[in-house]
């Protein structure tokens with residue numbers, strides 16, 4: 001009976017139960033779900049113009065990747 005899975009809440013990062021019991025999944029609570037949806041509606045998230053199928057974990061802090069990319073091209 002260890003089929004229950006826990007995932008990180010996309011909004012606050014807390015572990016939440018990923019099962020039919022958690023009606024707010026993948027979020028941990030109604031609050032996180034509403035907040036997250038609200039941010040989407042506000043355009044707070046940086047979303048690509050073209051909607052893509054694979055909605056990955058909100059990668060909002062991807063600014064560092066650009067820096068590492070620059071460093072890599074300098075080395076080459």
Ligand SMILES: [Zn+2]
Pocket residue numbers: 009010011012013014027028029032
């Ligand atoms: Zn949460």
